[in-house]
Amino acid sequence: xxxxxxxxxxxxxxxxxxxxxxxxxxxxxxxxxxxxxxxxxxxxxxxxxxxxxxxxxxxxxxxxxxxxxxxxxxxxxxxxxxxxxxxxxxxxxxxxxxxxxxxxxxxxxxxxxxxxxxxxxxxxxxxxxxxxxxxxxxxxxxxxxxxxxxxxxxxxxxxxxxxxxxxxxxxxxxxxxxxxxxxxxxxxxxxxxxxxxxxxxxxxxxxxxxxxxxxxxxxxxxxxxxxxxxxxxxxxxxxxxxxxxxxxxxxxxxxxxxxxxxxxxxxxxxxxxxxxxxxxxxxxxxxxxxxxxxxxxxxxxxxxxxxxxxxxxxxxxxxxxxxxxxxxxxxxxxxxxxxxxxxxxxxxxxxxxxxxxxxxxxxxxxxxxxxxxxxxxxxxxxxxxxxxxxxxxxxxxxxxxxxxxxxxxxxxxxxxxxxxxxxxxxxxxxxxxxxxxxxxxxxxxxxxxxxxxxxxxxxxxxxxxxxxxxxxxxxxxxxxxxxxx
Amino acid sequence: xxxxxxxxxxxxxxxxxxxxxxxxxxxxxxxxxxxxxxxxxxxxxxxxxxxxxxxxxxxxxxxxxxxxxxxxxxxxxxxxxxxxxxxxxxxxxxxxxxxxxxxxxxxxxxxxxxxxxxxxxxxxxxxxxxxxxxxxxxxxxxxxxxxxxxxxxxxxxxxxxxxxxxxxxxxxxxxxxxxxxxxxxxxxxxxxxxxxxxxxxxxxxxxxxxxxxxxxxxxxxxxxxxxxxxxxxxxxxxxxxxxxxxx
Ligand code: SF4
Numbered sequence: 035x036x037x038x039x040x041x042x043x044x045x046x047x048x049x050x051x052x053x054x055x056x057x058x059x060x061x062x063x064x065x066x067x068x069x070x071x072x073x074x075x076x077x078x079x080x081x082x083x084x085x086x087x088x089x090x091x092x093x094x095x096x097x098x099x100x101x102x103x104x105x106x107x108x109x110x111x112x113x114x115x116x117x118x119x120x121x122x123x124x125x126x127x128x129x130x131x132x133x134x135x136x137x138x139x140x141x142x143x144x145x146x147x148x149x150x151x152x153x154x155x156x157x158x159x160x161x162x163x164x165x166x167x168x169x170x171x172x173x174x175x176x177x178x179x180x181x182x183x184x185x186x187x188x189x190x191x192x193x194x195x196x197x198x199x200x201x202x203x204x205x206x207x208x209x210x211x212x213x214x215x216x217x218x219x220x221x222x223x224x225x226x227x228x229x230x231x232x233x234x235x236x237x238x239x240x241x242x243x244x245x246x247x248x249x250x251x252x253x254x255x256x257x258x259x260x261x262x263x264x265x266x267x268x269x270x271x272x273x274x275x276x277x278x279x280x281x282x283x284x285x286x287x288x289x290x291x292x293x294x295x296x297x298x299x300x301x302x303x304x305x306x307x308x309x310x311x312x313x314x315x316x317x318x319x320x321x322x323x324x325x326x327x328x329x330x331x332x333x334x335x336x337x338x339x340x341x342x343x344x345x346x347x348x349x350x351x352x353x354x355x356x357x358x359x360x361x362x363x364x365x366x367x368x369x370x371x372x373x374x375x376x377x378x379x380x381x382x383x384x385x386x387x388x389x390x391x392x393x394x395x396x397x398x399x400x401x402x403x404x405x406x407x408x409x410x411x412x413x414x415x416x417x418x419x420x421x422x423x424x425x426x427x428x429x430x431x432x433x434x435x436x437x438x439x440x441x442x443x444x445x446x447x448x449x450x451x452x453x454x455x456x457x458x459x460x461x462x463x464x465x466x467x468x469x470x471x472x473x474x475x476x477x478x479x480x481x482x483x484x485x486x487x488x489x490x491x492x493x494x495x496x497x498x499x500x501x502x503x504x505x506x507x508x509x510x511x512x513x514x515x516x517x518x519x
Numbered sequence: 520x521x522x523x524x525x526x527x528x529x530x531x532x533x534x535x536x537x538x539x540x541x542x543x544x545x546x547x548x549x550x551x552x553x554x555x556x557x558x559x560x561x562x563x564x565x566x567x568x569x570x571x572x573x574x575x576x577x578x579x580x581x582x583x584x585x586x587x588x589x590x591x592x593x594x595x596x597x598x599x600x601x602x603x604x605x606x607x608x609x610x611x612x613x614x615x616x617x618x619x620x621x622x623x624x625x626x627x628x629x630x631x632x633x634x635x636x637x638x639x640x641x642x643x644x645x646x647x648x649x650x651x652x653x654x655x656x657x658x659x660x661x662x663x664x665x666x667x668x669x670x671x672x673x674x675x676x677x678x679x680x681x682x683x684x685x686x687x688x689x690x691x692x693x694x695x696x697x698x699x700x701x702x703x704x705x706x707x708x709x710x711x712x713x714x715x716x717x718x719x720x721x722x723x724x725x726x727x728x729x730x731x732x733x734x735x736x737x738x739x740x741x742x743x744x745x746x747x748x749x750x751x752x753x754x755x756x757x758x759x760x761x762x763x764x765x766x
Binding site for chain 2: 044045048049052058358359362363394395396397398399400401402404405415418420421422423424425426429440444445447448451452453454457461464476483484485486487489490491492493494496497499500501502503504505506
């Protein structure tokens, strides 16, 4: 991934985001609304759990045989008149796309389904050649105009309200205040007029894709606005950047995801636009089609027993919408194209550990994400596994000194819990040692890393007798034949 | 006569002994013969969840040493039970220790969360408790999602004499504790807690009940800081109560 936008670490970015009351209200409003609708949309299908397991099985099978299906995809795409390019990493993918765009000699390209291209910062790479990439998904356009990265997989402008969007459009489309209200229909209309011109002028389009079907070499985009269809039909040249995990073997497999994806993401039974294209066709659609297959850390993830399941993800964003952490801090705090629970496991793996060791800690492990995931990715378990690697890697680098106070405390606690004798000694020590912080039976203003706790919560003082003391006394009384306590 | 061994996690032992005492009272009232292996220390949940697996390994070994012979192990903490049942096998496997893996496989299926033990093993939902108060129930994440205790705690609460159960708005939302999460990301944790406290107050109950004392420690800490009169009680404490009933 690009280093250009190296963000603040999560534990610093998150509190800043939390302080933005408007952001929190926008996020809470939207995530709760989608959450409730998603629950209804999935409950409607009696075989939801079976579909979920089928999706998981299809993805697992495909991932186990990824080489086979990718080669088949390549053969079919080429047979249909398209060109396939293999990119090991972001740089290679960007180089390929830049070369293809330069060959067309254009200064502007239209884009849709930009997540994979955002992952490699393609827009930044194109800008180096003086090429402007216009995002045509409405929400992507909004964040592009705001010069911000997307904040949500599906609703990139989730954090923006109408008034903010109106201000952006006034500037970008050169409108006077009386020409544009903050009515959603008016805002959408203004964007539509702006985008129509771009579509009609563009000779090159760049897209991502949701799926690619190996058996026919067909690429698939599902969307709500129809702008994707414009991008994939109007320009002469279409360049699609696809993460290698997005291939599915057959059309039959697609059937499962075309049910689970819309219901999980927008809570719709079916998304309004589903576009397929296979190579090129004389007189219809693009005359040149290029498919760039991006690895970008995916093979390494695939090689990992635990992490592999991450690649099942179909980017529905259901896990973001139920995540209590995402709901509070939004997407930017994660500093990654993929925020929320999926981002917390995908990003560190794609980037290569131990960098980004912080993201796997951005969770309480509550498990809500696993519950909703339409391909049953056990995100909490992967989070814990990534934490283990982070700690192991840090220790390998610095064997002796503790990294921080939490590290020291955990190591100390592990030593204290090793034997019952040490454990009981530590228990007594804690009881005695707490004295300076006890006020009216409550621990206040705790030192070091515990300050974060006592800033917002009370903690009752450690009582005089532990359970084990009570039990011992009771057993002793019983042996003496006395009344049990 | 059923026999069970008590697993009293370190933080319950040290900070909330009354929850474990209540569990003892309920189980003995139901005729269970209990023992408390005093050698037990800590299941290692905090270490496992924070990535300190290597430090947790000796604790895993110690746990199966202590409880290897038990018929059934019962604990008043869903998250600790979840750690034992879900994390131990992987830890043993990664440790490359087949003997440990075998001991884990033999021991962990016998470890139960308190409400699971009552409803599944003893087949009891009415434990003869009496608690004439308004109560709301917080379904702790690990109890619901990792252990799948379902509505067992609610079945038990509904059978309590005089107890008035009120629904907790947005009950399934995490309280924001998350072990070291509360320390590493205290601001987000506090924001989640604030919402949970507001929901609890909205339920207009006298007592919040859960099957996990760690969530209650967090929620109770927030309620107390706001000087509300709402108390937290472990499920076992409510079930042990016989208010107004002649002993
Ligand atoms: S991890 Fe699952 S829930 Fe999250 S975006 Fe991917 S498919 Fe959707």
